[in-house]
Amino acid sequence: MGRFDIILWDVDQTLLDFKKSQEYALQYSFMKFGREIDDVVQGQYDVVNHAYWKRYELGKITKDELLTGRFATLFEQLGIKEIPVGEFQAVYQNALGSVYYFRDDAYQLCSKLKGKVRQYAVTNGVSSTQRRKLRLSGLDQIFDNIFVSEEIGAPKPQLFYFEKCFQQIEGFQKEKALIVGDSLSSDVQGANNAGLACCWYNPYKFENNTGLKIDYEIQNLWEVEEIIAWQNQ
Helix, strand or coil: CCCCCEEEECCECCCECHHHHHHHHHHHHHHHCCCCCCHHHHHHHHHHHHHHHHHHHCCCCCHHHHHHHHHHHHHHHHCCCCCCHHHHHHHHHHHHCCCCCECCCHHHHHHHHECCEEEEEEECCCHHHHHHHHHHHCHHHCCCEEEEHHHHCCCCCCHHHHHHHHHCCCCCCHHHEEEEECCHHHHHHHHHHHCCEEEEECCCCCCCCCCCCCCEEECCCCHHHHHHHHHCC
């Protein structure tokens, strides 16, 4: 038997193109409130949202503070006072879960790997949004289980999150599991915290200046199949 028989897949910006979904949801939400936005505003939101998610991963803010705080900050930067933050967040979150875009033909890859390895989703997204996207995409029918931070009670990269996931995987052995994700601070750091092998999905060839341990680095998701095949020799 090969080394890996479990793959823990990150979802956003790994299997699914989160940035495309985010651009759609933000554009749609502003239109619902009678405004149009350009790429500059999209970029502003991306920076603000990224900063809030980092703080959430570090346990400095709650999920609710993240969800509304990012828009409160963005509206303050844009001088918007007439749009209720809570209502905007609700519209945005619903729109975000209504679309999906695969990266690297991820559905075909996961389908091909089904039966060869057990596959699980490990995601920090909002539960209702993530489960809806995974259902619409059909990935929920492939995965053996889906672990959402909101339901677990802690986000990646916290050890508590991974320990709770491990408890729900029958016969789990750390040395048999591989986590695949694009985020150094969430997926790779989480793997390091939990003592897991990790595969950094790095299609844009970013530099790793973190000092984190990376077992494999790939630019295309299908390289995971090669890793599994090689390990099974």
